[in-house]
Amino acid sequence: MAFKFTDKYLKSFVGDSDLSAVSDELESAVRTLEERNGAGNDFLGWVDLPVDYDKDEFSRIKAAAKKIRESCDVFVVIGIGGSYLGARAAIEFVKGNSHNSFKDGSPEIYFVGNDISSSHMRDVIKLCEGKDVCVNVISKSGTTTEPAIAFRVFRDMLVEKYGEKAKDRIFATTDKARGALRSQCDAFGYETFVIPDDVGGRYSVLTAVGLLPIAVAGIDIDKMMGGAAKAREELAGGDIFTNPCYKYAAIRNILYRQGKKIEILVANDPALTMTCEWWKQLFGESEGKDGRGLYPSSVIYSTDLHSMGQYIQQGSRTMFETFINVNIPDGFEIPYDSGNSDGLNFLAGKEMNYVNQKAFEGTVIAHTDGGVPNCAVELTSRSADDFGYLVYFFEKAVAVSGYMLGINPFDQPGVEAYKKNMFALLNKPGYEEEKKKLDKRIADIG
Numbered sequence: 001m002a003f004k005f006t007d008k009y010l011k012s013f014v015g016d017s018d019l020s021a022v023s024d025e026l027e028s029a030v031r032t033l034e035e036r037n038g039a040g041n042d043f044l045g046w047v048d049l050p051v052d053y054d055k056d057e058f059s060r061i062k063a064a065a066k067k068i069r070e071s072c073d074v075f076v077v078i079g080i081g082g083s084y085l086g087a088r089a090a091i092e093f094v095k096g097n098s099h100n101s102f103k104d105g106s107p108e109i110y111f112v113g114n115d116i117s118s119s120h121m122r123d124v125i126k127l128c129e130g131k132d133v134c135v136n137v138i139s140k141s142g143t144t145t146e147p148a149i150a151f152r153v154f155r156d157m158l159v160e161k162y163g164e165k166a167k168d169r170i171f172a173t174t175d176k177a178r179g180a181l182r183s184q185c186d187a188f189g190y191e192t193f194v195i196p197d198d199v200g201g202r203y204s205v206l207t208a209v210g211l212l213p214i215a216v217a218g219i220d221i222d223k224m225m226g227g228a229a230k231a232r233e234e235l236a237g238g239d240i241f242t243n244p245c246y247k248y249a250a251i252r253n254i255l256y257r258q259g260k261k262i263e264i265l266v267a268n269d270p271a272l273t274m275t276c277e278w279w280k281q282l283f284g285e286s287e288g289k290d291g292r293g294l295y296p297s298s299v300i301y302s303t304d305l306h307s308m309g310q311y312i313q314q315g316s317r318t319m320f321e322t323f324i325n326v327n328i329p330d331g332f333e334i335p336y337d338s339g340n341s342d343g344l345n346f347l348a349g350k351e352m353n354y355v356n357q358k359a360f361e362g363t364v365i366a367h368t369d370g371g372v373p374n375c376a377v378e379l380t381s382r383s384a385d386d387f388g389y390l391v392y393f394f395e396k397a398v399a400v401s402g403y404m405l406g407i408n409p410f411d412q413p414g415v416e417a418y419k420k421n422m423f424a425l426l427n428k429p430g431y432e433e434e435k436k437k438l439d440k441r442i443a444d445i446g
């Protein structure tokens with residue numbers, strides 16, 4: 001693996017003097033993280049997780065993954081937010097978006113409980129027909145509505161199909177003591193994995209939350225932890241100029257103060273679509289509070305150059321881009337055509353990746369000229385260790401960046417607002433007063 005962060009395209013927007021100007025602030029944010037005395041300091045379990053994790057549980061994860069791989073055709077992963085995005089991101093990052101169609105000895109893996117769509121649920125139920133199924137239900141709180149509904153549906157399906165043996169096909173990842181899911185595990189005897197108290201949902205991909213589904217997909221989780229451990233080591237120490245993670249955190253804040261309100265994460269390979277979704281949760285939930293924070297958005301190039309590319313080139317100048325440039329020469333060449341009816345022979349014999357790289361370079365320059373600053377992470381492979389490294393790079397960057405911004409990067413109080421209203425509207429016991437108020441507001445709206 002080789003990981004590189006570069007700000008070389010950014011020079012006309014953020015220079016060394018800009019970095020020097022925020023260097024003290026950056027150092028103070030790093031100290032706050034290292035000395036563990038900032039807001040949210042009871043959620044810093046992710047910092048040492050790549051080296052300091054429960055080795056017995058890690059072995060149990062591998063054993064469970066083996067058992068699941070041997071006993072099912074379809075593996076259904078139930079979870080939402082931080083209990084979903086990391087696993088799916090990792091699997092697609094390493095294996096691509098079509099992994100479910102490969103006959104590579106891995107079960108098909110479907111994710112449910114990450115929305116409230118009955119048609120999505122029906123589709124996955126249909127995909128399970130006539131197949132052996134195992135389920136991993138993941139919820140840190142053990143009380144989240146979307147996965148709870150999905151678990152009810154799939155637990156019933158397994159019980160109908162396997163009777164008492166259904167419990168051997170259910171694997172739960174949750175809090176060690178609290179929540180309705182924990183009570184169900186205790187009552188029904190499911191094999192259980194624990195989400196550490198000091199690791200928040202969006203920082204949990206390197207716990208059992210992500211590791212079990214990732215291992216079931218046949219991905220080497222030792223290597224993934226190894227990549228994260230490498231990042232932990234390499235991204236400790238140094239300063240705003242030498243530590244890429246600190247530089248990225250500082251650049252984000254500098255651009256924000258220059259009036260940029262949106263950060264677009266750009267990947268030039270659709271295998272990273274879910275990595276972008278994972279990143280959006282990590283950055284959006286960590287920084288979007290107290291009326292502050294860059295709005296994290298994402299695009300896939302060159303696909304979105306044919307749609308959002310227009311806005312990015314010429315729309316309101318409120319954004320910057322962070323590229324993840326996947327640069328993997330793999331020998332896939334564009335064929336020669338003796339008739340050259342499509343006029344493409346100037347590309348014949350060139351690798352597809354070469355064309356992708358030229359698209360990347362051309363876009364970086366065009367967007368710079370259009371007033372959109374950009375920096376880039378370069379990847380030369382999409383391996384498990386690359387993913388582990390990338391995860392740690394972004395987790396540490398958002399923690400430092402969040403402290404520079406003056407917010408708590410580890411809470412998510414805003415997520416509760418919709419839940420309160422939804423529960424009241426659904427007549428959940430305990431929400432009677434809220435329900436009356438909401439009914440009146442709805443009647444007033446007409």
Ligand code: PA5
Nearest residue numbers: 081082083139140141144201202
């Ligand atoms: O980051 C978060 O805390 C949230 O997005 C949660 O991950 C999400 O709400 C799922 O929560 P839980 O794992 O408790 O079901």
